[in-house]
Amino acid sequence: MNPHRVQLLVSIRNRDEVLPALNGGCDILDLKEPLNGALGMVDEEILHSISDYFFEQPVNVPLSLALGELVEQKEKHITPTIPSEVTYLKMGLSETKQSDHWYSDWLNCRQRIEVTNQATFQWIAVAYADWKQARSIPPEYVLAAAIKSRCAGLLIDTYHKQGQSLLNCMCLEEIQRLVDRAQKYNLKIALAGSITSDHLESLSDISPDIIGIRGAACVGSQRTNQVQKLAVKTFRKELDRQYTFMESG
Numbered sequence: 001m002n003p004h005r006v007q008l009l010v011s012i013r014n015r016d017e018v019l020p021a022l023n024g025g026c027d028i029l030d031l032k033e034p035l036n037g038a039l040g041m042v043d044e045e046i047l048h049s050i051s052d053y054f055f056e057q058p059v060n061v062p063l064s065l066a067l068g069e070l071v072e073q074k075e076k077h078i079t080p081t082i083p084s085e086v087t088y089l090k091m092g093l094s095e096t097k098q099s100d101h102w103y104s105d106w107l108n109c110r111q112r113i114e115v116t117n118q119a120t121f122q123w124i125a126v127a128y129a130d131w132k133q134a135r136s137i138p139p140e141y142v143l144a145a146a147i148k149s150r151c152a153g154l155l156i157d158t159y160h161k162q163g164q165s166l167l168n169c170m171c172l173e174e175i176q177r178l179v180d181r182a183q184k185y186n187l188k189i190a191l192a193g194s195i196t197s198d199h200l201e202s203l204s205d206i207s208p209d210i211i212g213i214r215g216a217a218c219v220g221s222q223r224t225n226q227v228q229k230l231a232v233k234t235f236r237k238e239l240d241r242q243y244t245f246m247e248s249g
């Protein structure tokens, strides 16, 4: 057991999943389309229906939005319109391994989005635990770039979602090193990657700020199924059990 409160992020794909995620006990809503990849962006219609939802009734948790991969954003000629309810933005860095200019591309893309939307966002850098398969730069480089470019946080996630979890791709010591370094520089650190309740005991040896789930929050633990309140609640309960100090007796 670890006496550290960890926040729960739940990835949702549409407004029907807002209430099951909130009522199950999530602290951060994360908008993404699982069929579009690890950080798949939802389409504009969904984005605006979520924004309307936030407008119609107050939602007291922050909203994060996945923008897909940097390579995809670079190919797009239209910059996404981001609703003002969004606090955190993140973009994957797959296919950056061979690029000499990924860092400036990343900064330019972030700047273009902020200028177009006339807003500043809190950026979350994404390090893929399976970075070799994702042909991404390694996690420690992503963290160094996140510190240098004043990101709000670092997410360690898996790029491939076919059975490999975070702990299949990285050992606890490697994760711990990234967590320590990120926290030393006041970056929030989030862990994700097919994390299930069964992983929480091992993960409780380290103290991330956030744990993110999609698969474990869905019916039948399938990330393309719908988010279910009971699944979120069950995960939340185990998260609180593993990360909350309780006096004995």
Ligand SMILES: O=C[C@H](O)COP(=O)(O)O
Residues within 6 Å of the ligand: 009, 011, 030, 032, 157, 161, 192, 193, 194, 195, 212, 213, 214, 215, 216, 223
């Ligand atoms: O940011 C969190 C991810 O959506 C996690 O998804 P996953 O649990 O299906 O790997």
